[in-house]
Amino acid sequence: MNITQILFWFLSVVALFSALMVITNKNPVYSVLWLIVTFFAISGHYILLNAQFLAIVNIIVYAGAIMVLFLFVIMLMNLNKETEPQKNRWLRMAGAVAGGCLLLVLVAALKDTDIKQQQAMVNGGSIGLIKNLGKELFTTYVVPFEISSILFLSAMVGAVVIGKKE
Amino acid sequence: MTLLVIDWWLILEKALLIGGIIGLSFFIAMYTTLAERKVAAWLQDRRGPNRAGPFGIFQPLADGGKLFFKEEIIPLASNKFLFILGPALAMITALITSTVIPWAAPFITKGGNVIPMQVADVDMGILLVFSIVSVGVYGIMIGGWASNNKFSLMAAVRGASQMVSYELPMGLCLIAVLFMTGSLKMSEIVANQVQNGWHIIYQPLGFLIFFICALAECNRTPFDLPEAENELNFGYHQEYSSMKLGFYLFAEYINMFISSAVMVTLYFGGYDIPFVNEASWGLSSFWMSLISFSVLMAKISFFLFLFLWIRWTIPRFRYDQLMNLGWKKLIPLALVNMIITAAVLLLLNK
Amino acid sequence: MLTQRAKEVDRKPMTFLESIYLWNIMKGMGITISHLFKKKATINYPEQTRTFSKVFRGLHVLNRDEEGRENCTACGLCAVACPAEAITMEGAERLPGEEHLYREEKYAAKYEINMLRCIFCGLCEEACPKDAIYLSQTFAPANYGRKGFIYKKDDLLIPHPIENKEAYEAALGDKPAKN
Numbered sequence: 001m002n003i004t005q006i007l008f009w010f011l012s013v014v015a016l017f018s019a020l021m022v023i024t025n026k027n028p029v030y031s032v033l034w035l036i037v038t039f040f041a042i043s044g045h046y047i048l049l050n051a052q053f054l055a056i057v058n059i060i061v062y063a064g065a066i067m068v069l070f071l072f073v074i075m076l077m078n079l080n081k082e083t084e085p086q087k088n089r090w091l092r093m094a095g096a097v098a099g100g101c102l103l104l105v106l107v108a109a110l111k112d113t114d115i116k117q118q119q120a121m122v123n124g125g126s127i128g129l130i131k132n133l134g135k136e137l138f139t140t141y142v143v144p145f146e147i148s149s150i151l152f153l154s155a156m157v158g159a160v161v162i163g164k165k166e
Numbered sequence: 167m168t169l170l171v172i173d174w175w176l177i178l179e180k181a182l183l184i185g186g187i188i189g190l191s192f193f194i195a196m197y198t199t200l201a202e203r204k205v206a207a208w209l210q211d212r213r214g215p216n217r218a219g220p221f222g223i224f225q226p227l228a229d230g231g232k233l234f235f236k237e238e239i240i241p242l243a244s245n246k247f248l249f250i251l252g253p254a255l256a257m258i259t260a261l262i263t264s265t266v267i268p269w270a271a272p273f274i275t276k277g278g279n280v281i282p283m284q285v286a287d288v289d290m291g292i293l294l295v296f297s298i299v300s301v302g303v304y305g306i307m308i309g310g311w312a313s314n315n316k317f318s319l320m321a322a323v324r325g326a327s328q329m330v331s332y333e334l335p336m337g338l339c340l341i342a343v344l345f346m347t348g349s350l351k352m353s354e355i356v357a358n359q360v361q362n363g364w365h366i367i368y369q370p371l372g373f374l375i376f377f378i379c380a381l382a383e384c385n386r387t388p389f390d391l392p393e394a395e396n397e398l399n400f401g402y403h404q405e406y407s408s409m410k411l412g413f414y415l416f417a418e419y420i421n422m423f424i425s426s427a428v429m430v431t432l433y434f435g436g437y438d439i440p441f442v443n444e445a446s447w448g449l450s451s452f453w454m455s456l457i458s459f460s461v462l463m464a465k466i467s468f469f470l471f472l473f474l475w476i477r478w479t480i481p482r483f484r485y486d487q488l489m490n491l492g493w494k495k496l497i498p499l500a501l502v503n504m505i506i507t508a509a510v511l512l513l514l515n516k
Numbered sequence: 517m518l519t520q521r522a523k524e525v526d527r528k529p530m531t532f533l534e535s536i537y538l539w540n541i542m543k544g545m546g547i548t549i550s551h552l553f554k555k556k557a558t559i560n561y562p563e564q565t566r567t568f569s570k571v572f573r574g575l576h577v578l579n580r581d582e583e584g585r586e587n588c589t590a591c592g593l594c595a596v597a598c599p600a601e602a603i604t605m606e607g608a609e610r611l612p613g614e615e616h617l618y619r620e621e622k623y624a625a626k627y628e629i630n631m632l633r634c635i636f637c638g639l640c641e642e643a644c645p646k647d648a649i650y651l652s653q654t655f656a657p658a659n660y661g662r663k664g665f666i667y668k669k670d671d672l673l674i675p676h677p678i679e680n681k682e683a684y685e686a687a688l689g690d691k692p693a694k695n
Contacts, residue, residue, distance in 0.1 A: 064300025
């Protein structure tokens with residue numbers, strides 16, 4: 001048990017516990033806050049893999065921007081136990097079935113993966129550092145990268161168009 | 167079995183550095199509160215606090231003592247846990263940001279060990295600052311929501327949207343700087359400026375946008391809409407009392423200090439002494455560290471003064487003006503700045 | 517012409533320089549920074565005080581003549597003149613042997629001024645035929661209760677001019693002792 005392993009187990013427990021809290025909490029504001037804790041734990045895992053860029057971007061984008069917007073909406077709507085609408089029984093059933101299907105797919109997909117050969121480089125490796133990551137993105141994966149950048153550009157233009165409309 | 171292999175010296179060194187920086191942050195923040203009142207007084211032809219000690223230098227201690235001994239009120243209808251979490255988060259995020267700033271030229275011991283005057287020179291450097299700043303919104307949002315007060319909620323929502331929108335132009339300006347340095351490491355950003363001249367020379371527009379955004383990120387006037395005294399009754403910390411209020415106010419001053427430090431590091435050469443080649447002086451590394459540290463502090467003090475000066479000059483923006491400025495002026499300008507920088511660099515490299 | 521100083525509101529569209537605000541902001545900041553070097557308008561109050569005008573109307577003082585006898589005869593003219601009805605008094609007859617205390621045959625046994633009611637108009641001073649009350653150059657100090665603001669005769673009387681000369685002169689202030 002070295003320090004990396006201790007950290008790994010600690011972060012895993014935090015991530016799983018907070019993820020459970022997200023779905024079991026009655027108060028949606030708490031759920032969002034637990035989700036932020038989850039993101040931080042996952043960022044911790046990225047750092048253990050020396051994927052610093054991914055860790056930081058995960059925090060900036062998810063914890064810092066998207067969750068703020070979630071929190072924004074939830075706070076303004078003031079959802080809580082009293083205002084929660086009574087859910088239809090059939091809706092619950094459908095939800096359970098859909099969730100079960102997702103679980104099935106995930107299990108099926110992960111069952112056959114060969115873990116040993118895909119072992120991540122814990123506390124080492126430099127592919128996660130920004131220089132290598134940038135080189136990789138602009139050489140090997142330049143086409144998907146540029147396509148996604150066009151997607152972002154169009155999204156930005158769209159946002160401006162919506163914003164301009166009075 | 168050795169459980170853990172720990173470099174105790176490293177831990178000691180870093181612990182000392184962390185303690186020093188946190189102490190420094192608190193000290194500077196304390197005296198910025200005094201400076202705020204003094205500058206406000208001077209700009210309004212008054213004298214400012216001068217009763218506690220000579221020139222009022224013990225005033226921050228008196229203020230702090232007052233806040234500590236005040237009655238602590240937690241509103242009955244508030245969410246108690248989140249109510250306490252709010253100011254704690256604000257304080258923590260304000261303090262974490264200082265980790266990646268290089269405070270002085272590295273100190274070389276007699277044994278030849280180089281001790282960088284920086285808690286962590288991580289590969290992500292400046293991005294780490296950004297991630298912490300983006301998380302800093304939660305202090306305001308949680309505090310405002312947990313107070314269970316309309317004004318607080320309004321202010322929290324305002325604060326969050328303001329900070330999220332002004333992060334964008336800030337990041338775009340940063341990208342232009344990163345084009346020039348080719349690294350996110352704070353130490354390399356400073357080293358690049360020591361070599362090639364300060365970034366403010368090449369990036370005046372970028373700096374201007376960055377500075378405006380820094381004002382907005384710190385919730386300083388003219389962008390202090392989250393705490394707008396006369397419209398929202400002090401906004402998100404309206405329900406707070408005692409040291410929890412003190413933490414919010416203090417976090418604002420620490421944020422000012424850190425953002426000044428970030429601006430100095432990004433655009434004004436960090437701890438670099440202008441116009442001279444200090445390496446030719448032949449001073450020992452101890453004195454070099456000390457001198458470079460004081461130079462950095464002098465630059466930071468100037469920016470802190472600028473923050474105060476602006477606060478006591480410019481009236482508050484209206485909310486729609488704030489959003490228009492952010493989205494319709496600063497973001498396009500920052501984009502243009504970024505593209506021009508990229509084009510010029512591309513031409514020069516050819 | 518003197519009164520027609522209203523300015524027409526300028527509703528011209530902003531010029532380019534104005535529309536980027538920065539220039540005007542810099543001008544404003546120049547104005548504020550210039551105040552850093554100006555003379556301060558305030559003073560360190562308890563240590564330094566400003567000189568009052570000779571006609572300043574502060575707290576009341578009940579006067580004595582130069583032998584230290586009280587001037588007041590409890591005629592009640594001050595109370596009648598007082599627009600705020602802040603003064604109440606009770607007269608009493610001077611007994612034999614008290615000639616060194618009171619100048620005339622009648623004196624004020626009780627004399628109270630409610631400083632919360634008083635508007636410091638100085639009409640009492642003008643009404644007094646005996647020059648017994650005048651408004652000094654000290655102004656009302658703070659107090660914790662309403663009771664503290666009702667000044668009794670002991671609070672109002674000027675110090676004895678012979679027994680306590682310095683205090684007497686200090687209380688007299690810039691006003692010349694007329695008598």
